[in-house]
Amino acid sequence: MQVAALQEAISSAPFAAPASQAAGMVKLLTCGSVDDGKSTLIGRLLWDAAGVTEDQRAAIALASHNRAVNGEKIDFSLLLDGLQAEREQGITIDIAWRYFETGDRRFVIIDSPGHEQYTRNMATGASHADIAILLVDARYGPKRQTRRHAAICDLVGIKKVILAVNKMDLVDWSEARYRAIEAEFAALAGSFGFTEIRTIPVAALTGDNVAYRSARMPWYAGPTLLDYLETVDPKAIAADAPFRMPVQLVLRASGDFRGYAGTITSGRVKVGDRIVDARSGLGATLKRIATMGGDRPSAGTGDAVTLVLDTDLDISRGAVLSEQARRPINADVIEARLVWLSEAPFDPESGYLLRTATDLTPVTSMSVSALVDFETLAASPAHACAMNDIADCRILLGRATALDLFRDLPLTGNFILVSAIDGATVAGGVITWAQSGAPEVGDKVFVLNRELLANGLCSDLGDSPADLAEFNRRAQEVASLLRSIGVPVLVEI
Secondary structure (H helix, E strand, O other): OHHHHHHHHHHOOOOOOOHHHHOOEEEEEEEEOOOOOHHHHHHHHHHHOOOOOHHHHHHHHHHOOOOOEOOEOOOHHHHOOOOHHHHHHOOOOOOEEEEEEEOOEEEEEEEOOOOHHHHHHHHHHHOOOOEEEEEEEOOOOOOHHHHHHHHHHHHOOOOEEEEEEEOHHHHOOOHHHHHHHHHHHHHHHOOOOOOEEEEEEOEOOOOEOOOEOOOOOOOOOOOOHHHHHHHOOOOOOOOOOOOEEEOOEEEEOOOOOEEEEEEOOEOEEEOOOEEEEOOOOOEEEEEEEEOOOOOOOEEEOOOEEEEEEOOOOOOOOOOEEEEOOOOOEEEEEEEEEEEEOOOOOOOOOOOEEEEOOOOEEEEEEEEEEEEEOOOOOOEEEOOOOOOOOEEEEEEEEEEEEEEOOOOOOHHHOEEEEEEOOOOOEEEEEEEEEEEEOOOOOOOOOEEEEHHHHHOOOOOOOOOOHHHHHHHHHHHHHHHHHHHHOOOOEEEEO
16 A cells, blocks of 8 residues: 555656666757758758658658759758748747657757747757757858857856858858868857867758768868767766755655655665755665665666655755765855846846755845856956846855755756746856855854945945946955855845
8 A cells, every 4th residue: 555655656746757768868959040050950960860750751842842942852941840930930939859869879859049039948958958069151150149059058068069060062162161160169169168079061951961971072081960979979977976866745655654756966876875955964864765666776867766764854845865975055145157038137126036956945136247248258247137148146045055066066056047926937047156054143243234335335336226236246245255264244235
């Protein structure tokens, strides 16, 4: 009876697929500026790599009959442009997901929109990808939107990028033009943390260097796009990463059963390990690892499990279970880089909530310190941000929250900001710095309040939104400096 109740409870929980189901799968993002040929490139790749069934080929051929492009009989972009509005406008609006296999390797292609208006959709797709295929038109080279997409790929932690220099047929297969674009992208990529960049000249419409080697570019000795995809090693999670599992649901069945359900985001855990609730520091020994397939002796990254402890911990959804030695930071102040997704610009007077894997924390205050300039790719001082901007900011949280730095553990080091009014997503970001929870007010705690700042450091500021944002920025900067020299600070503004 207890086992049946447990299985029923587990089956109703919204778990992610086990990591074993994703083994050998590579998630590819296609991105770049509008009209650079992303949908056509992926459509051609699917067509030539046997990723299209015979009935799909017939349907695409029929739909392409009166839409011949440059003499070609097949409009390959129809394989990706699924919305009626996309077909009418000739652009990708929503994210298109396609799957195909070659030998032992399985691929998920995430075709993202190139138009600036739909940058939020591209950012969503990028957050799921292992490798990015960044397209540029050989006639024009990297554009402003190309730089923005490269910055977003870097922001979400994509380390391997394929620069596909498309439409080589429109520049007479020129090696000089290709080399110039290759050098230009290498220069701008120096601003990012990419670990591998592969540049490939292609012509999506004719299929040159997509799945088959081009006879019209004999000067290129590298792999075709498909050859490279079949051999590239996607990002790997460090084998020695610390254990993390955000609690999604506390399960109770008949008798005294109590289990903590969630998906392991990093590391491994086995029966007998000592684990702790990161926020409270309360610990217990792991007694069981329950899954739909039965109990297991151990589990690792990507596994959806229910952990049963030898001692009940008073925790709920939002808690983060971790190993005892390497715990998350219980942070109440963070610095982050984010992409602003809302049509409404950042407003320091608006209410925001910070959503992590399973937790939701109120934001006490937030200030913008810099914006990424998409021409120079440098961070320029700023106090405001609007839709599609990439901004550096400081966020003060209403309570200590278990977090990691994105560079260490991406899945527990990222977040989204949502509106406290309607719950709409306004931004997505990664944590670059975090400060431990603020101390309680007492004799040894310095209270940095509004009156103190208004009469001194911030006496030159007024009541405009820009001045209020600057007031908050200065307050957090002073608090950070004081904490760095060991002075406990509580900010009350």
